[in-house]
Amino acid sequence: MTTRESELLVSTEWLEGRLERPDFVLIDCGEAVAYRRAHIAGAAGLPHPYLKGAGESRLVMPPAEFEALARSLGISNDTPVILYDDNASLHAARVWWVFRLYGHHDVRVVDGGFNAWIEEGRPVASAPARRAAGTFTAKVDPSVLITVDELRAAVDGGSAPSIWDTRAPDEWDGSNSRGNRRVGRVPGSRHLEWRELMEGPPARRFRPLPEIRATLQQAGIDPDAETVTYCQAGIRGAFGHFVLTLLGNDRVRNYDGSMGEWANRDDTPLTLG
Numbered sequence: 001m002t003t004r005e006s007e008l009l010v011s012t013e014w015l016e017g018r019l020e021r022p023d024f025v026l027i028d029c030g031e032a033v034a035y036r037r038a039h040i041a042g043a044a045g046l047p048h049p050y051l052k053g054a055g056e057s058r059l060v061m062p063p064a065e066f067e068a069l070a071r072s073l074g075i076s077n078d079t080p081v082i083l084y085d086d087n088a089s090l091h092a093a094r095v096w097w098v099f100r101l102y103g104h105h106d107v108r109v110v111d112g113g114f115n116a117w118i119e120e121g122r123p124v125a126s127a128p129a130r131r132a133a134g135t136f137t138a139k140v141d142p143s144v145l146i147t148v149d150e151l152r153a154a155v156d157g158g159s160a161p162s163i164w165d166t167r168a169p170d171e172w173d174g175s176n177s178r179g180n181r182r183v184g185r186v187p188g189s190r191h192l193e194w195r196e197l198m199e200g201p202p203a204r205r206f207r208p209l210p211e212i213r214a215t216l217q218q219a220g221i222d223p224d225a226e227t228v229t230y231c232q233a234g235i236r237g238a239f240g241h242f243v244l245t246l247l248g249n250d251r252v253r254n255y256d257g258s259m260g261e262w263a264n265r266d267d268t269p270l271t272l273g
Contacts, residue, residue: 026083029095041123042129051098090235097241187270197216206243224249230262
């Protein structure tokens with residue numbers, strides 16, 4: 001199976017052919033300022049693509065906050081959702097993961113996103129989309145999320161699953177602290193930066209699935225194993241979760257707090273070297 005045939009991805013051609021009579025809600029997952037400049041016609045914008053909580057900015061927004069946002073976008077529990085961004089699908093994958101966390105699975109990502117859309121000369125708009133409010137109700141799926149206490153217990157007890165660190169190399173080796181009190185990585189983790197799984201600019205589409213699988217295996221990451229993904233804030237970790245789901249792995253949990261939480265506590269182990 002290629003990425004072009006995956007049920008989690010749609011092409012720019014597929015999307016343009018359905019814009020006049022869409023039976024889905026299209027969401028631009030880029031930054032709000034970029035959305036105001038230009039976006040795909042009919043796309044709704046987000047206040048911020050990370051979807052973190054108002055009361056705890058290190059963690060995903062709680063169910064009530066996400067419900068309110070989804071409803072404001074015109075989404076109900078049976079509404080198909082299509083996502084895209086201008087950042088190599090990083091933000092779209094994060095939004096996909098939050099939808100999955102709250103029980104909505106009819107969500108797909110536009111392969112290549114806005115970069116491919118522009119490169120191919122497809123039409124854009126600047127007017128914001130208007131839709132009637134939806135009735136979405138969140139149903140938390142704890143199987144896609146791991147908490148700091150759960151991961152710490154698994155690491156301390158020697159029962160941790162495969163752990164994929166999706167960060168940049170300078171974060172992995174500790175030379176870039178990202179403002180954390182401590183540096184390092186979760187013991188037992190394997191490293192592969194998320195960018196390695198994308199084709200080069202301008203489009204930044206996903207690499208073919210056999211290449212993605214081989215790249216993960218070369219990094220010591222079993223694409224089919226029970227896996228925890230993490231980064232600095234759970235954004236790149238969500239991307240890793242999306243990629244493994246593309247490969248058919250349904251035993252993946254994203255550590256949403258990631259190093260922003262883990263490396264700023266005193267009771268969580270870190271390793272270097």
